[in-house]
Amino acid sequence: MHKYLLAALAATLRFLPAQAQPALPVLPQNPAALRWQQVRTPHFQVLFPENFAAQAQRTALRLEQVYGPVSASLEKEPRPITVVLQNQTTVGNGFVTLIPRHSEFFTTPPQDPFLAGTLGWLDLLAVHEDRHVVQYEKGQQGLGRLAYQLFGYAGLGTVALGIPDWFWEGDAVGTETLLTRSGRGRIPYFDLGLRANLLAGRHFSYSKAVAGSFRDNVPNHYVLGYFMTTNFKRRRGPTAWSDVLNRYYRFPIYPFSFSDKLRLSAGGQLRTDDLYARTMTELDSLWRARQQELKLTPVTPFQTKTEPGVFTEYQYPQYVDDNTVLAVKSGLGDISQLVLLRRDAPEKRVFVQGLFNNPEMLSVGGGKACWPEFRPGVRWGQQVYSDLRVLDLQSGQLTRLTSRQRYTNAALSPDGRLILAVRATTDYQNQLVVLDAATGQEKRVLPNPTNDFYQQPRWRPDNRSIVVVTLQPAGKMLESIDTETGQHQTLVPAANVNLSHPQPWGDYVLFNSPQSGIDNVYAVDTRSGQVRQVTARPLGAYHAAVSPDGRHLAFHDFRAEGAQVVEMPLQPELWPVAAPAPARPAAYTDPLLSQEPGTRTIGTVLPDSSVSAATPLAVTPYHRLSHAFNTFSWGIIQAPTGQAFSVGVRSQDLLNTTQAVVAAGYDGVERTANVSANVSYQGLYPVLDAGFQRGGRHLTRDGATDSWTYNRFTAGARLPFNLTRSKYQQALTLGAYYSGELVQGYNLPTRRITEVGFGRSLHALNGTLAYSHVLKQSKRDVAPRWGQALTASWRDTPFSTGLQARQWAAFGSLYLPGAGKHHSLRLRAGYQQQDRDPNPQKRYDFSPAVFYPRGEGYVSFNKLLVSSVEYRLPLADTDWELGRVLYVQRVKAMGFFDAAVGRSTGASAYQTAGRTAGLDVTFVFNPLRLRTPLEAGFRTIYNVRTGVWQVQPLVLDIGF
Numbered sequence: 001m002h003k004y005l006l007a008a009l010a011a012t013l014r015f016l017p018a019q020a021q022p023a024l025p026v027l028p029q030n031p032a033a034l035r036w037q038q039v040r041t042p043h044f045q046v047l048f049p050e051n052f053a054a055q056a057q058r059t060a061l062r063l064e065q066v067y068g069p070v071s072a073s074l075e076k077e078p079r080p081i082t083v084v085l086q087n088q089t090t091v092g093n094g095f096v097t098l099i100p101r102h103s104e105f106f107t108t109p110p111q112d113p114f115l116a117g118t119l120g121w122l123d124l125l126a127v128h129e130d131r132h133v134v135q136y137e138k139g140q141q142g143l144g145r146l147a148y149q150l151f152g153y154a155g156l157g158t159v160a161l162g163i164p165d166w167f168w169e170g171d172a173v174g175t176e177t178l179l180t181r182s183g184r185g186r187i188p189y190f191d192l193g194l195r196a197n198l199l200a201g202r203h204f205s206y207s208k209a210v211a212g213s214f215r216d217n218v219p220n221h222y223v224l225g226y227f228m229t230t231n232f233k234r235r236r237g238p239t240a241w242s243d244v245l246n247r248y249y250r251f252p253i254y255p256f257s258f259s260d261k262l263r264l265s266a267g268g269q270l271r272t273d274d275l276y277a278r279t280m281t282e283l284d285s286l287w288r289a290r291q292q293e294l295k296l297t298p299v300t301p302f303q304t305k306t307e308p309g310v311f312t313e314y315q316y317p318q319y320v321d322d323n324t325v326l327a328v329k330s331g332l333g334d335i336s337q338l339v340l341l342r343r344d345a346p347e348k349r350v351f352v353q354g355l356f357n358n359p360e361m362l363s364v365g366g367g368k369a370c371w372p373e374f375r376p377g378v379r380w381g382q383q384v385y386s387d388l389r390v391l392d393l394q395s396g397q398l399t400r401l402t403s404r405q406r407y408t409n410a411a412l413s414p415d416g417r418l419i420l421a422v423r424a425t426t427d428y429q430n431q432l433v434v435l436d437a438a439t440g441q442e443k444r445v446l447p448n449p450t451n452d453f454y455q456q457p458r459w460r461p462d463n464r465s466i467v468v469v470t471l472q473p474a475g476k477m478l479e480s481i482d483t484e485t486g487q488h489q490t491l492v493p494a495a496n497v498n499l500s501h502p503q504p505w506g507d508y509v510l511f512n513s514p515q516s517g518i519d520n521v522y523a524v525d526t527r528s529g530q531v532r533q534v535t536a537r538p539l540g541a542y543h544a545a546v547s548p549d550g551r552h553l554a555f556h557d558f559r560a561e562g563a564q565v566v567e568m569p570l571q572p573e574l575w576p577v578a579a580p581a582p583a584r585p586a587a588y589t590d591p592l593l594s595q596e597p598g599t600r601t602i603g604t605v606l607p608d609s610s611v612s613a614a615t616p617l618a619v620t621p622y623h624r625l626s627h628a629f630n631t632f633s634w635g636i637i638q639a640p641t642g643q644a645f646s647v648g649v650r651s652q653d654l655l656n657t658t659q660a661v662v663a664a665g666y667d668g669v670e671r672t673a674n675v676s677a678n679v680s681y682q683g684l685y686p687v688l689d690a691g692f693q694r695g696g697r698h699l700t701r702d703g704a705t706d707s708w709t710y711n712r713f714t715a716g717a718r719l720p721f722n723l724t725r726s727k728y729q730q731a732l733t734l735g736a737y738y739s740g741e742l743v744q745g746y747n748l749p750t751r752r753i754t755e756v757g758f759g760r761s762l763h764a765l766n767g768t769l770a771y772s773h774v775l776k777q778s779k780r781d782v783a784p785r786w787g788q789a790l791t792a793s794w795r796d797t798p799f800s801t802g803l804q805a806r807q808w809a810a811f812g813s814l815y816l817p818g819a820g821k822h823h824s825l826r827l828r829a830g831y832q833q834q835d836r837d838p839n840p841q842k843r844y845d846f847s848p849a850v851f852y853p854r855g856e857g858y859v860s861f862n863k864l865l866v867s868s869v870e871y872r873l874p875l876a877d878t879d880w881e882l883g884r885v886l887y888v889q890r891v892k893a894m895g896f897f898d899a900a901v902g903r904s905t906g907a908s909a910y911q912t913a914g915r916t917a918g919l920d921v922t923f924v925f926n927p928l929r930l931r932t933p934l935e936a937g938f939r940t941i942y943n944v945r946t947g948v949w950q951v952q953p954l955v956l957d958i959g960f
Contacts, residue, residue, distance in 0.1 A: 024680040024689065026720045027656035028381025030088050032684055036622040036655065043067050043078075047622050047654065048085040055107070055122065055428045056085055057617050062126045069179055069598030070130045073233075075242040078137035082654055083129075087426045090357065090374065090386035090406050094125040096132035098153035100632035102654050103129050108424045111358050111409045111455055113500035113512075114189040117182030118475045120453070127179055131172040136160070138242075142249040151635035154650070162257045163248065164210065164272070165931045170225015171241060174233070177226075177589045178596045181496050185226055186585040188514045188540060192558055193219040194227070196539050198284045199291060200560035206276040207887035211926040211933065214332060214780055214877040214890050217311040217562065221931060224276075230588050231279040236266065238595045255928050256884060272929075273884075283588075290517065297536045299557060299566035302341035306562070307333045307821065310780070313562040314341065316543045317554040318364035320393060325545065325554050326350065326369055327565050328359045333780040333821065335727070338362075338369065338391075341565055350393065352727040352776075357386045360501075360543060361409045361456070366416015368392055368437070372407050376722040379685055382656075388421065390437065401440040411466075412437060413459040420457050420466055420483070430454055432468070434483050447486055460504040467491065467502040467509050478502055478511055478524065491524050492531065497581045505546040508572065510534060510553070512542055515581030521555060522578055532575035535568070546570065624683055628658040637663055648676075657683030665695070672696035672707075686717040689737070701748050708745040710756065714738065716766070728773050728787070735768040753845045753860070761802035762844060767794045774815065782872045782892055783824035787815040793849045804837040809849035811866070820873060828868040836862065836905065853898035855941035855950050856914035861902030864913065870896045875921075889933060890924040915944035922956055933957070 035050045039057055041064040048056035063083065071077045082102040092110035096103040109121035116124045139156050140148060147155035177185030184190040197204070197217070204218060212218045233240050247261040259272040270278075302325065306312040312331035319325050323343055330336040336359055338350040353359070355374035363370045369391045377383030388401040388410050401419070409422040419435040430453050432446040448454075450472075457468035465482045476499045478492035491509055492499065503510040508523040515522075516533070519540040524531050535541040539558040546553055553570050556563040593599060633650040648663025660679040667674070674695025681688045691714045698707045716737030723730040739762070746757040756762045774787030792810040797803060811830025818825050830850035837843045845860045852858050852866065872894045880888040900913035922937030935957040941950040 024659045024661070024678060026381075026687055026718070027652075027659070027682060029656050029682055030086070030382045031377075031380050034088070036624065037619050038622040039617040039619055041617065043080050045080065045082045046085065047082060049087055049426070051427045052085055052087050052107070053619050057619075059083070059085065059105070059122050059126065060617060062123060063130060066127050066130055066179065070127060070175060071134045072597035073175075073238045073242065074134050074138055074245070075239055076134055076138045078133050081133055084654060086382055087428070088377075088380070088382050089384040090408060090424065091384050092121060094129045096129050096136065098136060098157045098632070100630050100652050100654065101136075101153050103133060105129065107428060108406070108408065109430070109453055111361060111422065113455060113469070113498060114187050115184070117184070117187050117498045118471065118496050119180055119182045120471070123180070124176060124183075127176045127183075128172045131175040132168065135168060135171065135245075138245045139249055141246065143252055144249040152631070152633035152650075154633035155635060159249070159252050161930075162252050162255075163245075164221075164225075164258060164929070166210065166221040166225030166228060167241070167258075168225070169220075169222040170227070170229040173222055173226040174230050174589055175598075177587050178592060179598050181584065182498070183587070184222070185230070185587040185589050187498055188517065188519050189542075191219075191223055191227070192519075192540055193217050194223050194283070195287050196558060196560040198280065199287060199538070202560055203280060203284075205881060206273045207881050207884075207926070207929055208879055209276060210929050210931050211887050211889060212931075213879055214874075215310055215879070217332075217560065227279050227283060227588060228272075228275055230592070231282065232262075232266075232275060233589075234591050238592055238597060240265065291538060294518075294536055294538060296538060297534075297568060299537070299568045300343075301557075302327075302343060302554075302565045302567065303346055304329075304341065304564065305347050307331075311562045313556075314339070314565045315556045315563050316360045316362045317341070317545050317556060317565045318362055318369070319545050319547050319554065320364055320367075322547050322549045322551070325565060326362070326364055326393070327556070328362060330359070331562055331778070333778050335776045335778050343567075351391055351396070351398070353389075354726045355724060357408060363411045363458075364393075365412030365414050365459070366437070367394055368412060368416050370401075370410050370412045370419060370437070372410055372421075375404070376724055378721050378723065379719070381722070388419065388435075388440065390419075401435070401437075407433070409454075409456060411456075411458050413463045414461055415463050418443070418459070418463065420459060422454050422457065432457065432466075432481070432483075444483070446481065446483060456501055458502055458504060467504050469499050469502060469511070470494075478509065480509075480526070491526060491529070495581065496583060496585070498585070501543050503544045503546060505550065505570070510544040510546070512544070513578075513581070514585065516579065517586060521553070523572070523575060531578045532572070533578045534575050624653065624655055624657050627655075628653050628681075629660060630654060637661065655683075657681065670696075670698040672698050686719055688717050690715045699748065702750055704748050706746065706748045708743055708747070708757075710741055710743045712739070712741045714740075727776055729776060730773045731771070733768070733770045735766075737766045737768075739764050739766060753843055754847065756803060756844075758841065760842070762797065763799045763802055764795055764797050764805070764846075768792070778822070780822045780874065780877075781824065782822055782874055783826065784815040785817045785824055787813075789813040795846050795849070797844070802842075803844035804839075804842045805844040805846055806835040807846045807849060808833055811850045818871060818873060823871070823873040826868075826870040826872070828866075828870070830864075830866045832861075832864040832866075834860065834862055851898075853900050853914035853916045854896070854918060854939070855916045855943055855952075856898075856900070856945075859902065859913055861913065862905050863910070864900060864902045865910065866898070866900040868896060868898045870894055884929060885927065887926045887929070888923050889926070892920075892922050892924065892935075892937075894920040894922075896920070912945060917942050917944065920954055922954060 037050050039046050039060050041060050044063045046056050046060040084104045085107055087107045090108045091106055092108050093106040105125045139160050144159050147159040173184050177183030244262050244265045263271050310333045314327045314329050317325040317327045325341050329339045337352045340348045357372040357374050372386045373389050375385040375387050385404050386407050387405050388407055390399045390401050406424050407421040408424050411420045417437050419437045421433045423431040423433050434443045453471040455469040457466045459466055467480050470477050472494050474494035475496045477494035480489040499511055501512040507526050510523045513522045521534040521541050521544045523534050537557050541555045544555045552567050554567045557566045629651045630653045631651045637648045646663045646665035651660040658681050662677045665674045676693035678691040693712045696709050718735040721732040741756045741762045743756050751757040769792045772789040774784045790812040794808045796806045809832035814827045816825040832850045848858050850866050875891040875893050877890050878888050897917045899915045901910040902913040903910045918941040920939045922935050924933050924935050926933050936955045939952045939954045
């Protein structure tokens with residue numbers, strides 16, 4: 001949950017051109033009308049929208065409560081920091097970043113039961129994200145402190161790049177597990193993928209475990225890091241990583257420095273590779289011993305169609321009829337989609353969902369399927385709704401049932417006439433809402449006076465009452481609620497057990513529980529309250545569904561190759577009585593409980609009601625404009641490229657409304673200096689940009705040498721729109737800019753047509769339109785397999801003063817599926833027209849606005865037509881290793897043919913401007929065991945017009 005440190009390096013090296021328009025990125029903002037407030041404690045400033053005051057006070061007190069305990073094992077108490085509470089989005093998340101230094105909590109609690117467990121959502125964020133604050137603060141020593149003093153937080157972040165990602169997140173997960181009654185380390189689903197791989201004999205190398213794969217399910221850095229950091233602490237003590245970081249920041253600037261400091265801290269015998277190998281060996285032994293105690297229930301899988309050797313999952317089954325289930329298919333080679341699975345027929349794709357809000361919330365009833373789907377706000381990036389979609393499985397008709405709502409879960413009644421939804425309001429209230437399934441009309445809101453958190457409700461067969469998992473201060477409980485009277489009945493009392501996915505059937509309610517140490521399906525007898533264990537699977541059984549005839553139970557069963565949907569007979573007489581759940585679920589961190597200094601200080605963090613203050617914190621307004629400038633980086637802002645170099649100051653406010661850069665640069669080729677300033681205000685509906693640069697030029701042309709100065713100014717606005725509403729990612733950006741340039745002292749005898757000189761000035765207007773409509777991609781896709789993109793621009797000098805030019809251009813792309821599953825064909829075409837002033841003294845040419853054949857030098861025509869064909873494909877998914885230096889995940893290729901024809905003023909016909917063909921071969925690789933992949937390779941170009949071959953290096957992605 002922290003933003004990658006590579007972002008800090010990207011900020012340090014950002015290229016800041018002064019021509020055309022400022023290049024400062026559009027950041028996600030909140031609506032301009034939103035009013036902000038703040039509360040303060042000794043170590044935290046909490047910013048929040050005005051309707052969130054009660055939860056903001058509670059969050060501030062919680063942060064202050066965990067401040068010392070979270071810091072204890074790293075032996076560093078951080079300086080005060082700002083936490084921003086984002087309540088306009090329905091995406092639940094959190095992060096800490098250094099650019100600028102602050103944290104953000106996305107306050108909508110996710111329905112995913114495997115994130116917070118039995119914790120309140122804001123409690124989990126308080127512990128986990130505060131640990132990231134401590135981790136970053138640990139860098140304020142040695143060369144880390146020097147880097148901060150020289151370059152600001154971007155410098156500190158750059159120094160920290162040598163610390164692997166698995167440490168940041170693994171250490172934070174370990175902290176949340178030690179300091180709370182739950183935490184992901186106590187949730188079996190968290191380590192499910194790693195457990196599956198080890199028990200299947202899939203022992204990946206350390207490089208692959210860090211970087212991932214295009215073929216296998218490689219658990220993420222949260223999982224890897226939790227076990228590696230905990231293993232080291234179990235052997236060396238709870239403060240062991242404090243010593244490693246102290247050593248690292250003394251001298252971090254060489255490859256594998258972190259591994260070397262780990263070795264020194266461990267007495268000279270343990271590098272990161274060794275720690276990984278030791279951890280995996282220990283876990284393999286531990287988990288295999290547990291497997292020997294299991295007596296498995298037999299199951300029968302449904303028929304599926306998978307890509308051989310590629311991780312593919314089928315999950316969240318819902319019966320459509322006695323022989324058919326609807327499930328979600330996804331994986332490394334498949335975007336998430338709904339499929340029908342049958343016992344005796346191949347799978348059938350039904351529908352590809354859009355930005356689904358937790359796919360396990362799929363529900364079927366009355367021949368229809370329903371799920372919640374994210375809907376981004378058109379302009380404001382922090383405004384994300386969650387609306388309900390209903391699909392008629394017979395006709396294929398899709399209905400957007402609600403608009404601009406905040407539903408995080410939905411369940412169709414068995415007859416398909418009603419929907420029960422969970423709504424998360426912007427003031428942190430949790431509501432159960434009954435809706436008409438045909439119209440979306442709200443019929444009633446069930447009372448929730450104590451604001452309990454509801455998860456994954458399901459209707460009972462009477463189409464009136466429901467079963468739901470409810471989180472209370474005592475833990476999770478399973479209860480039944482009558483939607484008409486509001487009467488509650490406790491089925492499983494509240495306890496520290498991570499219950500989920502209830503499913504009514506007759507006198508039983510089935511549900512998921514990890515109480516045996518493995519997630520399995522259990523059932524509670526609603527008459528007696530007795531709990532029985534229904535499934536016993538080796539890795540985990542999830543999301544139980546009962547067939548309409550009541551004879552079969554379907555669920556998804558996890559495997560190393562990917563989850564599969566399986567079925568078993570419903571035979572209650574064979575279900576053994578469940579053993580009682582432990583009061584505290586077991587975790588790999590348990591040996592540290594008696595040693596962890598934080599747990600001795602505060603004990604277990606309890607959910608929502610356990611924080612209070614005798615005197616409420618003072619709430620005061622927070623005005624965005626008065627805090628618009630917030631310097632976070634200084635020093636190098638553009639790394640030396642050739643012989644160009646820039647230093648300066650970067651600023652960005654904590655609510656993403658204002659970005660500013662002031663810089664001074666030096667061009668070593670012309671030996672001239674320049675100063676520049678760029679600012680972007682993004683708090684209004686249009687993004688307002690302005691930039692200025694003043695500098696010198698020194699040039700020799702036609703035997704003459706001259707020095708002159710220039711002043712360039714740009715100002716304008718853009719409108720960035722997110723139009724995504726389906727499986728297609730859709731965006732539109734409109735922009736309008738003024739740009740001007742004045743020169744002084746230009747005395748060369750000639751002027752290039754793309755330069756300003758001879759005492760002339762340039763005053764131009766520029767309008768742009770960029771639109772894209774592109775299908776989502778799986779990880780194995782090399783490019784979109786369907787989509788369209790269009791870019792149009794218009795540039796003119798309408799003021800009848802200075803140099804004169806006019807240009808308009810448009811080009812578009814069409815993406816089509818290739819011959820192979822992950823291949824992509826791209827067709828491009830463009831047209832550019834320039835109208836030139838007949839007076840050569842006043843004539844000016846704008847830079848090209850369309851692409852040009854690769855390998856050809858640009859020639860300025862009055863009219864230019866360009867076209868291109870590209871075919872992209874993966875050549876091999878390799879997982880090659882070259883020791884500790886290089887890990888190559890994939891080899892890709894692209895063949896292309898480019899062509900251009902142009903016509904100048906007075907010419908009677910178009911002439912060939914260029915025709916080239918070529919082949920790119922690139923490698924997706926991870927150097928020095930960094931988790932973020934890079935992509936580089938080479939390009940061969942054959943110039944059809946001249947018959948000349950070229951070979952060029954090619955860098956496509958440097959991970960930023």
